[in-house]
Amino acid sequence: MKNSIFNNKVVWITGASSGIGEALVYQFANSGARVIASSNDLPGLQRVREACGDKSEQVTCAPFDLSDTSGIDEIVSQQITAKGKIDFLLNIGGISQRARIDETPLWLDRKIFEINYFGTIALTKAVLPYMIRQKSGHIIATSSISGRFGFPLRSTYSASKQALHGFFETLYLENKSSNIRTSVIIPGRVDTAISYHALNATGKEHGRLDEGQAKGISPAKAAQIIIKGILRNKREILVGKSELMLLHIRRYMPWLFFRIADKIKST
Ligand SMILES: NC(=O)c1ccc[n+]([C@@H]2O[C@H](COP(=O)([O-])OP(=O)(O)OC[C@H]3O[C@@H](n4cnc5c(N)ncnc54)[C@H](OP(=O)(O)O)[C@@H]3O)[C@@H](O)[C@H]2O)c1
Structure with missing residues (x-):
């Protein structure tokens, strides 16, 4: 496999x-990496592990809930004991939102922040001291294009992703001299179940795949772009197609962004 740089590396996803x-697990396992696969869904993780076929022994399932990271130090310590190191931490897990601000109860805002922001930084902070000690490591977070601007029905999702930019930029500045690399993935549209699992105003799943979602690039393509970005040590990894133009429009022609965002079907 081409990316032999990952051979025997420990990659936590x-x-x-x-x-x-999931797509990243397949590509890293195929590149010879030892993968620690996490989410809150053990059967789902076991399915992914089995789907790795003859590479499945390279994959360890380490389930935990990003909204309850009280046991995170113990989980990290177990993985360090088992693997000896962590070379790459890819914080990919997250949840979206489909609810207006005036309908969203505060407990739901907090839940989205717990998963997208506090879950991500808790794992990052638990892994960081080991990386500092080993004087190497690459920590990756996942934002969104709506982590660069507000968007209807995504108030707290957008806010939680914007918060990650502040945290990870600081992580980069503080740890550059310790040889710790950081990247933030900024996906546009990827054809996954994200809109299906997005939370509505009652905290239940939105339960359907949004029209725009299906027009996104495949998860496999997204994983390829992400791995290429990691290999190039890019601080921001843009993932998507023409929708990424919105980032430039928001920055350089904000008046046009607000006109477009107003017209976008926001379900
Ligand atoms: N797809 C897109 O168009 C798009 C666009 C912008 C940003 N993103 C970001 O990309 C990342 C991956 O999303 P995706 O598109 O691959 O969506 P996905 O298919 O819904 O996957 C989300 C993953 O996050 C995990 N997760 C959610 N809540 C969790 C919790 N409380 N504890 C532990 N794990 C949890 C899920 O596992 P469980 O089964 O355990 O819930 C699942 O493995 C997210 O951060 C998302 O915000 C995606």
Whole structure:
């Protein structure tokens, strides 16, 4: 396999039971990496592990709930004991939202933040001291194009992703001299179950695949772009197609962004 740089590397992937995280498990396992696969869905993780075929022995399932990271130090310590190191941490797990601000109860805002922001930084903070000690490591977070601007029905999703940019930029600045690399993935549209699992105003799943979602790139293609970005040590890895133009429009022609966002079917 081409990316032999990953041979025998230890790669921890959250969100590994579905979508982008699942596709990354397959590609890293095929590249010779030893993969720690996490999500809150053990049967889902076991399915992904089995789907790795003759590479399945390279994959360890380490389930935990990103919204309850009280046991995270213990989970990390177990994995370090078993594997001896962690070379790459890919924080992919997350949840989206489909609810207006005036309908969304505060407990739901907090739940989305717990998963997308606090879950991600808790694992990152638990892994970081080991990486500092080993004087190497690459930590990756997953934002979204709506982590760069507000978007209807995504208020707290957008806010939780924007918060990750502040945290990971600081992580980069503080740890550059310790040889810790950081990247933030910014996906546009990827054809996964993200909109299906997005939370509505009652905290239940949105339960359907949005029209735009299906027009996104495949998870396998997204995983390829992400791995290429990691190999190039890119601080921001853009993943998607023409929808990524919105990032530039928002930055350089905000008036046009607000006109377009107003017209986008926001379900
Ligand atoms: N697809 C897109 O178009 C798109 C666009 C922008 C950003 N993103 C971001 O990309 C990342 C991956 O999303 P995806 O598209 O691959 O969606 P997905 O298919 O729904 O996968 C989400 C993953 O996150 C995990 N997860 C969710 N809540 C969790 C929790 N409480 N504890 C542990 N794991 C949890 C899920 O596992 P469980 O089964 O355990 O819930 C699943 O493995 C997310 O951070 C998302 O915000 C995606």
